[in-house]
Structures are given as C-alpha cells and as structure tokens.
Amino acid sequence: MPAFAANLTMMFNEWSFLDRFDAAAEAGFSAVEYLFPYDFKPEDIQERLVRNGLTQALFNMPPGDWAAGMRGLASLPGRFDDVADGVTRALVYAEATGVKNIHLMSGLGDRNDQQARLNYRRAVEHAAERLAERGLNLLLEPINGRNMPGYFLNDFHAAAQMIGEFGLTNVKLQFDIYHCQIIHGDVTTRLRELIPISGHVQIASVPSRQEPDGEELNYPFLFSELDRLGYTGYVGCEYHPRGRTTDGLGWFEPYKRG
Ligand SMILES: O=C(O)C(=O)[C@@H](O)CO
Numbered sequence: 001m002p003a004f005a006a007n008l009t010m011m012f013n014e015w016s017f018l019d020r021f022d023a024a025a026e027a028g029f030s031a032v033e034y035l036f037p038y039d040f041k042p043e044d045i046q047e048r049l050v051r052n053g054l055t056q057a058l059f060n061m062p063p064g065d066w067a068a069g070m071r072g073l074a075s076l077p078g079r080f081d082d083v084a085d086g087v088t089r090a091l092v093y094a095e096a097t098g099v100k101n102i103h104l105m106s107g108l109g110d111r112n113d114q115q116a117r118l119n120y121r122r123a124v125e126h127a128a129e130r131l132a133e134r135g136l137n138l139l140l141e142p143i144n145g146r147n148m149p150g151y152f153l154n155d156f157h158a159a160a161q162m163i164g165e166f167g168l169t170n171v172k173l174q175f176d177i178y179h180c181q182i183i184h185g186d187v188t189t190r191l192r193e194l195i196p197i198s199g200h201v202q203i204a205s206v207p208s209r210q211e212p213d214g215e216e217l218n219y220p221f222l223f224s225e226l227d228r229l230g231y232t233g234y235v236g237c238e239y240h241p242r243g244r245t246t247d248g249l250g251w252f253e254p255y256k257r258g
C-alpha cells in the first residue's frame with residue numbers, strides 16, 4: 001500500500017501554512033510535501049513536523065521570482081550562481097526537516113537549445129554533487145505545457161534520457177502521474193518503464209487536477225501497480241480540493257494512518 005504525502009501548497013488551504021501540518025496529521029497523513037518552505041523559519045517547520053510525527057517527503061529548490069513568472073533557473077543563461085545559492089538555501093531547510101528528496105525546477109526554455117541544455121546539465125551536476133554529500137536525492141520533474149507553457153523539461157522520455165546521460169546515482173525522476181497523463185497518456189506503461197529511476201510520485205485527477213477519485217485515471221489500479229512495481233517512496237497528493245479538503249478525503253480512507 002503506497003504511503004501518501006499531503007501537498008500543503010494545494011491541500012488544507014483553509015488553514016494558515018504552519019497549521020496545515022497539524023491538519024494533515026489529524027486527517028491521517030504520515031508525510032507532507034509543498035512547493036517552497038522559504039517564507040517560513042526552518043525551526044518553525046521542524047517543530048510542526050516533530051509535533052505531528054510527520055515525514056517531510058519533498059520540497060523544491062528556490063525557483064527565482066515566482067510572482068514574476070520564473071519557474072526555476074537551471075536551464076537559464078547567466079543564472080548558475082543563483083542556482084548554487086538556491087542549493088545552499090535549500091540545504092538549510094533539508095537539515096531542519098530531514099527531507100531526502102529535493103526538486104530542482106528547470107525553468108522556461110527550449111529543450112532543443114544547446115546552450116540551455118548545457119546550462120541545465122551544469123546546474124543539475126552541481127546540485128546533485130552537493131546533495132550527494134548529505135545523502136540526498138535531486139529530483140527532476142517533467143511538467144505539462146498546459147499548466148506551465150514553455151517549460152524546459154516537458155517530456156518524460158527526454159527527462160529519462162537526460163537522467164541516463166548524467167549518470168548520477170542520486171538524480172531521479174519525479175513522476176507526476178497527472179503530468180504524464182496529459183503529456184503522453186499510457187500511464188501504466190510509463191510507470192513500468194520509469195519507476196526504476198523515480199524517487200517520488202505525485203497524483204491528481206485528470207483533467208481537473210482535483211481529488212484522485214474519478215475522471216480519466218483509475219487510481220486504485222495505479223496504486224496497486226505501484227505496489228506491484230515495488231515502489232516504496234511517497235505518493236504526493238498534489239491536487240486542488242474541490243471544496244473543503246477534509247470533505248474530499250473519501251478516496252484516502254483505506255490508506256490513512258491509524
Ligand atoms: O507543478 C508540479 O507538478 C509540481 O510538482 C511543483 O513542484 C512545481 O514544480
């Protein structure tokens with residue numbers, strides 16, 4: 001049975017950010033993830049994790065100016081020093097939270113542009129080396145172009161090929177099933193191919209990106225498939241609740257912490 005992490009950027013928005021940890025634990029989650037911790041003190045996040053017996057499953061490196069439309073810096077020209085600073089900042093939060101997986105967003109750009117590919121490779125290699133010193137994984141996530149137009153890493157096959165070329169044991173795929181269904185479809189086949197190189201899985205219904213309890217994908221089947229494939233990482237619930245978060249947790253009943 002998969003272990004689920006509540007995504008506190010999207011779920012439990014009825015509470016302030018720090019109170020979402022308490023609400024997720026109360027709802028039966030044993031782990032949490034979110035996009036960015038950087039507006040909060042590491043020790044305050046640590047206190048909420050410890051108080052609630054929660055595992056920190058994942059967060060992202062600083063993405064640049066999100067409000068201005070930046071979606072990561074790794075493939076961008078002239079931003080290597082900012083990527084390196086972001087790794088330093090993320091590691092402070094890794095130390096406080098005990099997280100084992102950190103996602104490096106690629107940024108917007110053309111994956112066929114040779115210079116962008118070189119920038120990306122340099123950023124990934126730098127971040128991966130520094131994370132490896134602490135026994136952490138660096139995750140790379142393909143994101144669909146409808147949600148993030150112009151995103152550099154917008155294809156699962158290209159991501160897998162790059163991960164193979166980089167050849168770094170702590171660089172892994174972040175397999176967001178929602179994005180995979182939109183980009184490629186044939187999700188079960190992709191899981192069978194790519195779970196061996198994946199360090200984290202995320203879920204949402206398609207097309208609404210709401211609770212994983214209907215629409216295009218049969219999640220109970222996919223959860224069993226993850227078990228059959230021997231996946232032991234977390235499954236991040238990266239969805240927008242239709243209404244109150246707790247009202248939409250019927251799908252989670254069989255999986256919740258007792
Ligand atoms: O958008 C997604 O999907 C994510 O997982 C976020 O972390 C943005 O990268």
Ligand SMILES: [Mg+2]
Nearest residue numbers: 141176202238
């Ligand atoms: Mg995702």
